[in-house]
Amino acid sequence: RGPPGFKYGIVLDAGSSHTAMFIYKWPADKENDTGVVSEHSMCDVEGPGISSYSSNPPAAGKSLEHCLNQALRDVPKEKHAVTPLYLGATAGMRLLNIANLEASNAVLSAVTAMLKSYPFDFRGAKILSGEEEGVFGWVTANYLLENFIKRGWLGEWIQPKKKTLGAMDFGGASTQITFETRDTIEDPRNEVMLKLYGQPYKVYTHSFLCYGRDQVLKRLLSKLLQQAENYQATVPNPCWPTGYRKSLSLSSIYDSPCTEKERPSLPLNTFVTMAGTGNGSLCALHVSKLFNFTTCSFSRCSFDGIFQPEVSGNFIAFSAFFYTVDFIQTVMERPVHLPKDLKDAAETICATSWSELLQKAPKLEKRLSDYCATSMFVYLLTTRGYNFNNHSFPNIAFQKKAGETSIGWALGYMLNLTNMIPAEKPASHKSMLYNYWVILILLFVVTTLIALVTAVYLLRHSKSSAI
Numbered sequence: 062r063g064p065p066g067f068k069y070g071i072v073l074d075a076g077s078s079h080t081a082m083f084i085y086k087w088p089a090d091k092e093n094d095t096g097v098v099s100e101h102s103m104c105d106v107e108g109p110g111i112s113s114y115s116s117n118p119p120a121a122g123k124s125l126e127h128c129l130n131q132a133l134r135d136v137p138k139e140k141h142a143v144t145p146l147y148l149g150a151t152a153g154m155r156l157l158n159i160a161n162l163e164a165s166n167a168v169l170s171a172v173t174a175m176l177k178s179y180p181f182d183f184r185g186a187k188i189l190s191g192e193e194e195g196v197f198g199w200v201t202a203n204y205l206l207e208n209f210i211k212r213g214w215l216g217e218w219i220q221p222k223k224k225t226l227g228a229m230d231f232g233g234a235s236t237q238i239t240f241e242t243r244d245t246i247e248d249p250r251n252e253v254m255l256k257l258y259g260q261p262y263k264v265y266t267h268s269f270l271c272y273g274r275d276q277v278l279k280r281l282l283s284k285l286l287q288q289a290e291n292y293q294a295t296v297p298n299p300c301w302p303t304g305y306r307k308s309l310s311l312s313s314i315y316d317s318p319c320t321e322k323e324r325p326s327l328p329l330n331t332f333v334t335m336a337g338t339g340n341g342s343l344c345a346l347h348v349s350k351l352f353n354f355t356t357c358s359f360s361r362c363s364f365d366g367i368f369q370p371e372v373s374g375n376f377i378a379f380s381a382f383f384y385t386v387d388f389i390q391t392v393m394e395r396p397v398h399l400p401k402d403l404k405d406a407a408e409t410i411c412a413t414s415w416s417e418l419l420q421k422a423p424k425l426e427k428r429l430s431d432y433c434a435t436s437m438f439v440y441l442l443t444t445r446g447y448n449f450n451n452h453s454f455p456n457i458a459f460q461k462k463a464g465e466t467s468i469g470w471a472l473g474y475m476l477n478l479t480n481m482i483p484a485e486k487p488a489s490h491k492s493m494l495y496n497y498w499v500i501l502i503l504l505f506v507v508t509t510l511i512a513l514v515t516a517v518y519l520l521r522h523s524k525s526s527a528i
């Protein structure tokens with residue numbers, strides 16, 4: 062028999078804005094270790110997220126073909142049949158499920174049919190709950206950083222004294238915050254008790270639907286339109302840079318359950334023109350209207366009446382949190398340490414004209430006009446929403462990867478469904494044996510050394526006494 066080799070697993074992350082396929086790999090003989098699963102390869106699906114195919118579901122299935130064909134090449138042929146394949150859809154499909162249940166089922170059936178036609182071990186396509194999305198992101202980050210359990214150098218299991226890392230995910234249609242806490246979780250809907258490797262964890266999690274980047278932008282446009290009296294005239298947008306103007310159809314703003322209650326009584330094929338005025342403080346005012354900071358029936362809340370204990374420990378902020386802060390750091394060349402840095406950077410972006418922004422980052426044209434609003438939103442969400450302050454804000458690492466592996470819910474989802482994270486501490490028979498061998502060898506070496514030293518000493522002693 063040859064060496065045990067590798068095992069593989071595939072997860073399709075069907076996000077609201079796009080689908081990504083991740084292929085994971087791990088040594089077959091180390092299933093229950095931590096940090097051993099890594100990203101073997103990935104693939105970005107061309108086109109929008111699967112929820113955008115509501116009027117043509119088969120096309121959602123078709124869109125996955127290119128990446129699935131890549132998976133056929135990336136996973137060794139003899140492993141295809143034993144490679145689990147999952148598809149998890151997030152807030153885009155959660156919204157479609159609310160807006161049009163039939164369309165959402167049709168899209169899920171179409172992707173299921175496509176995935177079934179491949180030789181992998183297909184184990185289902187489903188919509189994750191916001192809670193699952195938050196918790197699996199937290200599991201991924203802490204698994205990769207080996208915060209749950211670790212093998213010592215003798216092969217024994219060590220429960221690290223390290224604290225776990227909180228996780229913040231900013232998607233296109235929802236945003237999640239998840240962290241371990243010792244405080245009472247006043248709303249049971251936000252509490253998840255986990256037992257991983259024999260260790261219990263009390264985790265707080267909440268997913269805010271309609272607080273993902275793209276839905277926030279739609280909600281903001283809707284708020285600005287509410288202000289405007291006349292749709293025929295150009296509507297000012299303080300969150301867009303000066304020199305930027307665009308004509309928008311009402312349908313592009315009001316096609317979502319996140320804005321439908323604010324829908325004006327005009328036909329959805331009406332077009333309005335908006336022009337940027339690049340006014341940071343006015344933009345902040347409008348963005349802050351997207352949150353409800355006043356009502357709370359618990360001892361404390363983040364916003365919208367949602368309970369949240371005080372944030373504690375270090376955090377990792379990935380997906381659009383990372384993209385936003387990365388833009389501030391690399392394009393605007395500004396550091397982000399304190400909340401004030403983020404606020405100042407957002408204001409600077411808002412005050413930068415369209416031509417100047419284009420000059421700085423021509424490749425990012427598609428999203429360039431939205432960084433002012435997005436940065437302002439991230440500032441308000443983290444400070445007034447989640448209540449990070451000067452002391453706790455620097456504990457947030459804005460990062461999209463740990464080593465070579467992307468941070469997101471996908472890995473944690475697969476680890477859970479393949480039972481790779483046991484509830485109990487794994488038995489360490491093999492490693493104990495290994496342990497004893499090391500001790501025995503050490504004893505042998507030490508005894509030999511002592512014997513040698515004594516022999517040399519005695520020899521010298523007898524020589525010197527002979528003279």
Ligand SMILES: Nc1ccn([C@@H]2O[C@H](COP(=O)(O)OP(=O)(O)O)[C@@H](O)[C@H]2O)c(=O)n1
Nearest residue numbers: 076077078079151152232233234235274384
């Ligand atoms: N380079 C990039 C890539 C994605 N993004 C945004 O990141 C978000 C990713 O959301 P997603 O597709 O995972 O959506 P969810 O289903 O997780 O809510 C979208 O708003 C993208 O536009 C970005 O800001 N910069």
Ligand SMILES: [Ca+2]
Nearest residue numbers: 076151232233
């Ligand atoms: Ca996502």
